[in-house]
Amino acid sequence: MTRKQRRLVLIGSSLAVLVLAVGLVLTALKDSIVFFNSPTDVIEKQVAPGARIRLGGLVKEGSIARGENLQVRFAVTDGRHTIPVTYTGLLPDLFREGQGVVTEGALDGTGTFKADSVLAKHDENYMPREVAERLKQQGHWRDDAQKKPGTAGKGSTP
Amino acid sequence: MIPELGHYALVLAFAIGVVQGFVPLYGARRDDPVLMGTAGPTAVAQFAFIAMSFAALTASYVGSDFSVVNVFENSHSLKPLIYKITGVWGNHEGSMLLWVLILALFGALVALFGGNLPAKLRANVLAVQSWIAVAFILFILTTSNPFLRIAQAPAEGRDLNPLLQDPGLAIHPPLLYVGYVGLSISFSFAIAALIEGRIDAAWARWVRPWTLLAWIFLTLGISMGSYWAYYTLGWGGWWFWDPVENASFMPWLIATALLHSAVVMEKRDALKVWTVLLAILAFSLSLIGTFLVRSGVLTSVHAFATDPTRGVFILVLLVVFIGGALALFAWRAPLLKQGGLFAPVSREGALVLNNLFLVTACGTVFVGTLYPLALEALTGEKISVGAPFFNATFGPLFLILLLAVPFGPLLAWKRGDLAGVAQRLMVAAGVGLVVMAGTFATVRGGPVLAPFVIGIAAYVIVGALIDLCERTALFRAPLRTALSRAAGLPRSAWGTMLAHLGLGVTLLGVVGETQFSSELVAQVKPGQTISLAGYDLRFDRMGTVPGPNYRDLVGQFTVQRRGEVVGVMAPSKRTFPSRSTTRTEAALMGRGFSQLYLSLGDAAPDGAIAVRLYHKPLVLLIWLGTIVMVIGGALSLTDRRLRVGAPKPAKGKPAMQPAE
Numbered sequence: 044m045t046r047k048q049r050r051l052v053l054i055g056s057s058l059a060v061l062v063l064a065v066g067l068v069l070t071a072l073k074d075s076i077v078f079f080n081s082p083t084d085v086i087e088k089q090v091a092p093g094a095r096i097r098l099g100g101l102v103k104e105g106s107i108a109r110g111e112n113l114q115v116r117f118a119v120t121d122g123r124h125t126i127p128v129t130y131t132g133l134l135p136d137l138f139r140e141g142q143g144v145v146t147e148g149a150l151d152g153t154g155t156f157k158a159d160s161v162l163a164k165h166d167e168n169y170m171p172r173e174v175a176e177r178l179k180q181q182g183h184w185r186d187d188a189q190k191k192p193g194t195a196g197k198g199s200t201p
Numbered sequence: 202m203i204p205e206l207g208h209y210a211l212v213l214a215f216a217i218g219v220v221q222g223f224v225p226l227y228g229a230r231r232d233d234p235v236l237m238g239t240a241g242p243t244a245v246a247q248f249a250f251i252a253m254s255f256a257a258l259t260a261s262y263v264g265s266d267f268s269v270v271n272v273f274e275n276s277h278s279l280k281p282l283i284y285k286i287t288g289v290w291g292n293h294e295g296s297m298l299l300w301v302l303i304l305a306l307f308g309a310l311v312a313l314f315g316g317n318l319p320a321k322l323r324a325n326v327l328a329v330q331s332w333i334a335v336a337f338i339l340f341i342l343t344t345s346n347p348f349l350r351i352a353q354a355p356a357e358g359r360d361l362n363p364l365l366q367d368p369g370l371a372i373h374p375p376l377l378y379v380g381y382v383g384l385s386i387s388f389s390f391a392i393a394a395l396i397e398g399r400i401d402a403a404w405a406r407w408v409r410p411w412t413l414l415a416w417i418f419l420t421l422g423i424s425m426g427s428y429w430a431y432y433t434l435g436w437g438g439w440w441f442w443d444p445v446e447n448a449s450f451m452p453w454l455i456a457t458a459l460l461h462s463a464v465v466m467e468k469r470d471a472l473k474v475w476t477v478l479l480a481i482l483a484f485s486l487s488l489i490g491t492f493l494v495r496s497g498v499l500t501s502v503h504a505f506a507t508d509p510t511r512g513v514f515i516l517v518l519l520v521v522f523i524g525g526a527l528a529l530f531a532w533r534a535p536l537l538k539q540g541g542l543f544a545p546v547s548r549e550g551a552l553v554l555n556n557l558f559l560v561t562a563c564g565t566v567f568v569g570t571l572y573p574l575a576l577e578a579l580t581g582e583k584i585s586v587g588a589p590f591f592n593a594t595f596g597p598l599f600l601i602l603l604l605a606v607p608f609g610p611l612l613a614w615k616r617g618d619l620a621g622v623a624q625r626l627m628v629a630a631g632v633g634l635v636v637m638a639g640t641f642a643t644v645r646g647g648p649v650l651a652p653f654v655i656g657i658a659a660y661v662i663v664g665a666l667i668d669l670c671e672r673t674a675l676f677r678a679p680l681r682t683a684l685s686r687a688a689g690l691p692r693s694a695w696g697t698m699l700a701h702l703g704l705g706v707t708l709l710g711v712v713g714e715t716q717f718s719s720e721l722v723a724q725v726k727p728g729q730t731i732s733l734a735g736y737d738l739r740f741d742r743m744g745t746v747p748g749p750n751y752r753d754l755v756g757q758f759t760v761q762r763r764g765e766v767v768g769v770m771a772p773s774k775r776t777f778p779s780r781s782t783t784r785t786e787a788a789l790m791g792r793g794f795s796q797l798y799l800s801l802g803d804a805a806p807d808g809a810i811a812v813r814l815y816h817k818p819l820v821l822l823i824w825l826g827t828i829v830m831v832i833g834g835a836l837s838l839t840d841r842r843l844r845v846g847a848p849k850p851a852k853g854k855p856a857m858q859p860a861e
Contacts, residue, residue, distance in 0.1 A: 046542055049542045049543070049544065049545060050542060052545040053542075053545065053553065056545075056554070056557065057557055060557050060558060060561050060598075061561060063561075063597075063598070064561040064562075064564060064565055064594070064598060067565065067593060067594040067597060067598070068565055068568055068569075068594050070593065071589070071590045071593040071594045072572070072586075072590070074589070074593070075586075075587070075589035075590045075593060076573075076584045076585065076586050076590065077584060077585045077587065078582070078583065078584050078585075079583035079584065079585060097585055109805075112723075112724065113722055113723070113724060113802075113811055131722075132722050132813075133436075133722060133800075133802035133803070133811050133813050134802070134803065136774075136782070136783050136784060136785055137782070137783075
């Protein structure tokens with residue numbers, strides 16, 4: 044094999060792997076990404092029933108109702124619109140009324156969101172970033188997460 | 202007083218770092234041995250001062266000095282001592298201090314054990330290492346000072362995030378940081394080579410042990426982190442393709458590629474420019490990882506900081522270091538003498554193929570991790586790229602790579618015999634096919650792809666063993682010869698064999714867990730029994746157990762199999778009053794390599810409690826495989842060829858020589 048041929052083999056195989064990877068990435072990006080929506084987005088964009096989305100917002104106060112066999116119904120709200128959600132299974136430790144939540148699933152024909160996963164918040168100050176931003180935009184942001192008693196003294200260098 | 206000393210020591214380390222960053226470099230330029238000689242002592246002194254600073258912060262934590270903001274926010278006087286200490290790096294400021302401590306440690310190690318490096322290379326490497334340290338110490342001093350005080354010291358601290366109060370936290374971040382930051386040495390070597398404009402096979406021999414060391418710790422750190430997530434988060438997942446996990450996985454992929462390409466460079470004096478580029482990329486991805494985790498662009502348990510000034514500062518560092526390194530590379534790389542080309546079918550060719558796939562696979566992870574951020578910045582559209590994306594892109598690429606893995610070590614350097622190797626791998630392929638068929642026959646239902654992947658795993662494992670048999674002439678020569686050849690094999694050959702074997706073992710665990718797990722979610726009352734995968738669990742009772750700074754609500758379950766009691770599982774809900782938070786403590790029961798996994802949900806008013814029970818076949822193999830890989834890496838690290846300055850191996854009997 045001449046030098047030229049060897050180089051061609053090298054470049055050719057690199058290109059082949061690259062094309063394969065780009066192809067895989069593009070198909071996967073088409074099929075397996077999930078858009079994040081607030082309840083207002085769902086109403087305004089008229090998200091089709093059956094389309095897989097993430098729905099995020101606050102768990103509406105007083106909306107949690109537990110049924111048989113670990114069925115739970117609650118409502119996710121962003122202050123302007125509210126969407127009822129059903130879920131079957133265990134809820135994360137920090138799932139509470141009035142707290143931020145992100146659920147993943149699809150709308151059914153009646154406008155109820157059937158979630159197959161409810162994402163955990165990691166601690167009591169944590170708010171899913173998308174939720175926090177949407178709430179800020181809509182003026183529902185309560186700044187209590189930032190209120191730490193210690194931060195007042197942060198400027199006092201030794 | 203102690204926090205002030207710590208702060209002062211950090212400032213001193215910064216000043217020393219500035220000296221270390223410029224004087225040796227100037228000395229190397231002027232060929233002045235005295236100026237170059239300053240690199241060693243300054244590197245050691247820099248490490249000593251950062252260590253003092255770190256010790257001061259640790260002392261403040263152990264002594265529960267709540268006048269320090271950092272201690273107040275992350276500690277509690279009733280916390281067990283171990284979590285007071287691990288709390289030091291359980292927050293943004295402390296973890297950055299640990300970051301620079303490890304960075305300086307590596308610099309000091311090169312200074313102490315790099316005695317036989319050429320003087321210029323050593324001076325340049327330590328200078329570059331110091332630039333990184335100086336930049337990050339400046340970051341800590343200006344935006345993330347852990348030694349700030351509160352004028353009026355509160356009586357009690359706010360306690361550490363309960364998720365982080367776990368033995369996993371004691372080991373996972375330090376291991377990961379040693380791995381992450383350890384790659385800075387390969388980076389510094391690459392930059393030093395570019396500054397000098399020359400590079401040779403010996404360079405690869407000096408870089409390889411450092412990369413290998415970092416790789417070992419990175420592997421351990423990722424594996425521990427995964428196990429930690431598995432048992433603390435309560436839903437039995439061990440890998441989420443979370444951006445933070447990807448941030449540590451990408452450097453691992455590139456470091457693995459670097460280890461392989463450095464072999465080619467060392468043995469065959471080829472692939473030089475490529476190896477230098479990989480060394481730069483590996484640490485660049487570590488920096489990007491630090492940015493992702495520390496800047497708060499992602500919100501997760503790992504992002505302690507959500508302060509934009511910090512994000513911008515790290516972003517600037519990122520641009521300066523990665524941009525600068527790549528610009529230097531573009532400018533100076535043409536100076537490095539190109540090595541020879543080689544036949545596509547050869548050991549070199551196989552290693553290039555390995556590099557090609559590892560780097561491309563890393564590219565897909567990179568796209569999946571950063572695409573959502575880029576899209577949001579450009580269009581404001583928010584998307585989530587989850588496991589399905591990575592399974593569809595990374596998965597196929599890695600499986601193709603695995604098919605090629607057993608070929609590499611069996612091919613000869615320069616010109617390999619593909620047909621001959623394929624013939625020798627027939628046994629492995631045969632075993633793979635038999636295992637595949639066996640799985641098809643015995644497991645009903647289940648995904649169609651799973652038996653194929655199990656077959657590939659078996660093939661990789663047997664392929665690694667065949668490599669060993671070939672080298673020792675087992676089954677061909679008398680056993681005595683084979684044994685003596687095995688004893689004479691270089692340790693790096695054992696290392697290769699074990700690392701590849703471990704890969705197969707991990708794959709087996711991954712398939713077992715992801716494809717054959719079963720799950721049951723139910724509500725149980727005391728006295729009721731639930732059944733899954735042939736196990737019957739009887740819920741005996743609930744009880745409360747107090748801990749030092751928490752309270753446990755424990756459920757006790759008796760586990761039976763075919764009427765025989767095999768053990769007791771006691772999952773709990775752990776409540777931390779100081780943060781009024783609850784954490785689920787899952788109970789795990791090992792059955793061979795498989796596990797039963799039980800975690801508690803909410804209690805209903807009538808005394809019933811929600812439980813989640815999993816049966817996870819072969820799950821322990823995931824981590825066992827990584828341990829095998831790490832042992833392989835460690836064996837390879839002790840190979841005499843890599844002990845710089847070790848005497849050349851004496852010419853022994855031909856039978857004692859490696860068979861290559």
